[in-house]
Amino acid sequence: MATRTKDTGTDALDNRLEALRSDLGALQTDVKGLANDAGVVANDRISMAIRSAEDVAKRALQVAEDATSQAIGTVENWADDNLDTVRSSIRNQPLYAIGISMGVGAFVGALLSRR
Secondary structure (H helix, E strand, O other), rough: OOHHHHHHHHHHHHHHHHHHHHHHHHHHHHHHHHHHHHHHHHHHHHHHHHHHHHHHHHHHHHHHHHHHHHHHHHHHHHHHHHHHHHHHHHHOOOHHHHHHHHHHHHHHHHHHHHO
């Protein structure tokens, strides 16, 4: 009877070890699946963040384009309104107009040469 108990105990231990191996294998598979799923979720969130950043950039570009168009329109209106006055001043004081033009040209040239 002692041999039988010993064999039964060994068999029971072997069965438990095999069940433990099986459970560890299943756990390993589950952990790998969890890691893969976490990677998919992270990729999805990164993609969403990129799309959101692109949307913000597009809106900012649109606002900048609108502001530029408005500024151009304002300058055009001002120029149209003041063109006759400027022409009259240039005709009445041509040397003064040449001096101002040279000064503005020198200033713009100095700004551009700093690049």
